[in-house]
Amino acid sequence: xxxxxxxxxxxxxxxxxxxxxxxxxxxxxxxxxxxxxxxxxxxxxxxxxxxxxxxxxxxxxxxxxxxxxxxxxxxxxxxxxxxxxxxxxxxxxxxxxxxxxxxxxxxxxxxxxxxxxxxxxxxxxxxxxxxxxxxxxxxxxxxxxxxxxxxxxxxxxxxxxxxxxxxxxxxxxxxxxxxxxxxxxxxxxxxxxxxxxxxxxxxxxxxxxxxxx
Numbered sequence: 001x002x003x004x005x006x007x008x009x010x011x012x013x014x015x016x017x018x019x020x021x022x023x024x025x026x027x028x029x030x031x032x033x034x035x036x037x038x039x040x041x042x043x044x045x046x047x048x049x050x051x052x053x054x055x056x057x058x059x060x061x062x063x064x065x066x067x068x069x070x071x072x073x074x075x076x077x078x079x080x081x082x083x084x085x086x087x088x089x090x091x092x093x094x095x096x097x098x099x100x101x102x103x104x105x106x107x108x109x110x111x112x113x114x115x116x117x118x119x120x121x122x123x124x125x126x127x128x129x130x131x132x133x134x135x136x137x138x139x140x141x142x143x144x145x146x147x148x149x150x151x152x153x154x155x156x157x158x159x160x161x162x163x164x165x166x167x168x169x170x171x172x173x174x175x176x177x178x179x180x181x182x183x184x185x186x187x188x189x190x191x192x193x194x195x196x197x198x199x200x201x202x203x204x205x206x207x208x209x210x211x212x213x
Contacts, residue, residue: 007200008034011128013101015115015160017153018132019140020107023168025050025058026207027132028104032058032070034201035100042100045071047091049114050106058104061206091118095125108149109156119158130199131162135169135186136179143189150194165191166199 008031016028032046046065048058058065058072065072094101105111115122131153133146140146150162169183191198 009128009164011126012095012099013103013122013125013127015103015105015122015127015129015157016132017105017112017129017157017162018107018168019134019137019146019149021137022107022132022134022140023170023203023207024107024132025104026205027130027166027168027201027203028058028102029061029064029206030201030203032065032102033068035102036068036070039100043071044069044100044102045073045094046102046104047073048104050104050111064206092121092124095121105157109152112153112156115160116156116158119160122160127160128164129157129160129162130164130166131196132166132168133187133190134167135183136171143186143193146186146190147193162194162196164199165194165196166201168203 014031016024016031018024028046032044035042036044046058050058062072091101103115105115131150133140135141135146140149154161165187167183167187169180169186171179187198190196
């Protein structure tokens, strides 16, 4: 069965998750900027719940968000070793006030565990959980591997379910049109295996490895 592509939804809450290095943070940054430009009546907040990776985090884009009028909520223990971070955000209040909230989660099941704390609140709202896939990353080189990891992330997040897929397969600055085209069968197979739609969404490169800065 072929699953048609979809665009960004109107859900007030979007969770971005996936494998380490798949491009979650870059996608989250793009999504926040897109919503700010196209949902002018809403307050856009991006919450950094990545307590695992100290190098690629939405917290590193404070100036970009401030200049764009986007609110940034960061855990008090970002980059720490605590299982449950203290987030400077009243999630229930934010969502009740029709705020558009994006949650950038750390990679893999380990990073998704933090969602367990908020899952009772999240379940009260209509949410999107976008799984960023990248066939150029170790352990997600095949559709089967990507699906297995997705299921582990869902379990670690307190049972929250992925609703859409985003194919972000790339090779950094060595990415070519051919690299992207070669990843399409992989993405479509993940879509077929999960029954989930692929998200069509153009992205710019904001997050770069420290060796490219």
